[in-house]
Amino acid sequence: MVDSEDKLDSELISGDELVKIFDALSHPMRIKIMATLKEHRQHVSELARMVNISRPLLYMHLQKLESAKLVKSSMEISEGGKAMKFYAAVEFEILVNPKLLTAASESIQE
Template identity: 35%
Template sequence: MLMARNLIDLKKMQHSAGEAVKLLKALTHPDRMLLLCQISKGERCVGELENLLNIHQPMLSQHLGALKRAKLVKTRRVGKNIYYAVANDFAMSIIDQLYRHYCLKNMLI
């Protein structure tokens, strides 16, 4: 009986592993990490992101599109401006940990 409690549902585990891999793939580019760090601090429009991070079109649009497809960010349009905001709190908790470990540590030098 004890043995049955420890069994893992392979289908659920495979699905979860696939979801984790999608998230990690979306995070594997330095520019996407920078974008997520900026967006995690508050909603930003495309022009702001371009100026803050010095990432220019069309690369900026490609990275933002990848983050949107991965459901890490959501958009809101106001006139001609598109604003990006956090759409996945779990992913942002990972970004927060990476920020604390890599960014804050290097800023204190």
């Protein structure tokens, strides 16, 4: 298992999933969140301070990113015994071009 266990496989992305990914990346704050999480995983409260938005708003953005499978979360108990929810960026690589869009189009439900 040399390769990363949770890399998003661009071959297996359906049209609907691709639209979800574009939607997730269509807001500047979510780009900033992805960039921040790429450096290092963070727990929600700390991440909210880092990107300078309220925690409820951050939750909303994280949910979009998570439903697009661009981040993943895990609850952990710190040494202090406090519950902390960590978010990490998922590795992925998608070559976006007209050909991909054509393929995506064929697997979209309307």
